[in-house]
Amino acid sequence: MSIPQSGGGPIEDFAQLAGLLESGCKPASDWRIGTEHEKFGWLTDSRRPLPYAGERSISTIFSRLEQRFNWQPVKEGENIIGLTRNGANISLEPGGQFELSGAPLVSVTETAAELDQHFAEVAAVTEDLGIRFMGIGAAPEWSHQDMPVMPKGRYRLMTDYMGRVGTHGTQMMYRTSTVQVNLDYASEADMVKKMRVALALQPVATALFASSPFFDGKLNGHKSWRSRIWRGLDNSRTGMLPFVFDEGMGFQAYVDWVLDVPMYFVYRDGVYHNALGQSFRDFLKGELPALPGEKPTLSDWADHLTTVFPEARVKKYIEMRGADCGDRAHVLALPAFWTGIMYDDAALDAAWELVRHLDQASREELRIAASVDALQGVAGDVRIADLAQAAVSLSHAGLSARGYGEEALLAPLVTSLKAGKVQADRWLDLYKDEWGGSLEPLYAASSY
Template sequence: MSIPQSGGGPITDRSQLAEYMESGCKPKADWRIGTEHEKFGFCADSLAPLPYDGERSIHAVLSGLRDRYGWAEVREGGKLIGLQKGGANVSLEPGGALELSGAPVETIHQTCDEVNEHLREVRSVADGIGVRFIGLGAAPIWTHDEMPLMPKGRYELMDAYMGKVGTMGRTMMRRTCTVQVNLDFGSEADMVKKLRVALALQPVATALFANSPFFEGKPNGHVSWRSRVWRDLDADRTGIPAFVFEDGFGFEAWVDYALDVPMYFVYRDGRYIDALGMSFRDFMRGELPALPGEVATLSDWADHLTTLFPEARIKKYMEMRGADGGPWRRLCALPAFWVGLLYDEAALDAAWDLAKGWDQATRDGLRVAASVDGLRATVGDVAMHDLARQAVDIAHAGLRARAVPGANGLIVDETHFLSALRESVETGKTPADELLDDYHGPWNGDLTRIYAERAY
């Protein structure tokens, strides 16, 4: 989940809202890669999820990272709720999952080095207190009541609101994890092309990274339960927005969309003020019931943009949001997939050629089918396995065209980061399929074995 934004004075003209996002446009030489991933922590002996406080807890992990590796504290209401160092953040998801929000870097080699260093640090701290971490899209056994709610004001407000919209918002908050990549755009036109590809092909990422076939102790009938959860969370702010594919789409259209999404909160003086269901338009006029007479600022706008949850979203950069959390090696494959598709012009054009003929029913159908059947999904004449093969081939070509070598010069480009996805395409099996094979095979239905065999 995002941290509070800062900077930016009062909004005096609506044009500032689009200009805020457009200010993220960068020349290609300045495009960066930011990888984020979440993982569940648990006690190694009891397999119970981690509480916030205690000898074996989220607080103990954060404190260990701070003391041993020089991370700076982030506190809210006196509580340690995150860490910062060198442009990266370690933060808490609502149910206690630990998230790394990586620094913006130039290459996938660098983002993977960062992921590897982080996981080594976490493992060294966790081993000392009898804690493990596991990368999955959804908690396989734990119930809602077993999952703590972390002490963050944003989460308390969201938890209350999620009980009133959809049916799975609280499940998303406590019992799902993702990996995502944040990428740049060069202009409004470049943003439009990239966002259309990102939204249309997000189901391919959902299928390739599907890793949540269990929930509350048994198979759930989906390969990506995390994706299923997001389909019934809050219709105002999730899904694949159809207007993105309409003529004339640009930053202004995204502003209209965002303004129609009800607010969650306003952040002032270190605390979250309840603005649940209120209108940002009213806020701009100084008519917000939660803060009567006070006019919204650009940091308020930045905060509001973080409460939109479509499959890909725009802030000052673009976020790809459709993949399950997963095994260590796949944390580097996700940025490789999207950088390969979006950061080379020929690859971007080829990716759009795959999807440009689809209507909204096809896009929505692929989103649903990906969560249920993964690579076996079909919608009309679109077969997900073939689509994934083509998308991975295009990503490979895009990375080869980037021709970015590793620091030691022995690795000629970034294409090897796609190896896990190539294996899935060749075998037709995603991580979820492999988990189900183990569950029905050597595990003999004993789902507790997932913790020992899939932990980092």
């Protein structure tokens, strides 16, 4: 989840809303790769989730990282809620999921170096505390009541609202983890093509990276329970965005959709003001009940853009949001997969040809099949394994054309395709055989 955004001053012209997205356009020479991953901290002597405060806690880790590795604190009130350094930041999801949002980098090989430095620093400040971190899509055993609550006003408001609008919102907030990549676009037309390919292929990412077959201490019937959760959350702000495939899609069409998504909050001077269910359109007219007479700034608009959660999201870049978190190799394979497709013209064109025949119903059926069966999923006459094989091949060609050696980072996906098994399948095999139906070994097996 995002920290407060810095978008700019007062909105004086409606065109500024689309203009903020359009300002993300940049030439290919300036395109960058930003990788984010979340992970669950746990105490090795009890297998309990890592609390925010105390001797063995998130706040202790933050303090040590600040002191030893020159990270700068981000505070909300008196509480440290994140760290920043050289374009990267470490932040917290609602249940304490520890998130690295990496700096914008030229290649995924640079991402690998950044990730390894992060793991080394975190290990250095936790080795005497009995703390480890799981790379997995959903907490396998912890209940909602087990999860710590992070001291962020945004999350308090969202928790209340999620309980009213869907069946799985708080599960998403407190008990799931993802890996995603943020990629650039050159123009409005480039954004549209990338969004269409991104949305149509998100089920492939869900399948290839599925790692959450356990929830509430038992099998949940899905390879990616994290993906299942997103289907029962808040339909006004999630999903596969059918309008993206319509004639006339562009920045303004995306703006129009976001404007109709109910608000969560307005952030002012360190305080989150409750605007749950209220309208940004009313805010533009100075008629927001939460702040009567006030009009929004571009920073408010940038904040509101972070409160929509489709499978691919536009800000001043595109976020690919369909994957469970996994081990180190999979954390790196996700940005490699999407970079190969999105940052090579031939690969992007071929990817669009691969999926352009899919209609709205087919895309949704693939999304469901991926969460349930991963590579074994089928929707109509489309086998996810076949679609994934073609997509990974296109990504490999695109990465090879870039010349950074990034294609080697697709190795875990190639292995999964050859075996027909993803991380979730391997966890299930171990659970049913070697682990004898116990989830205790999963903690160490899935940890960094």
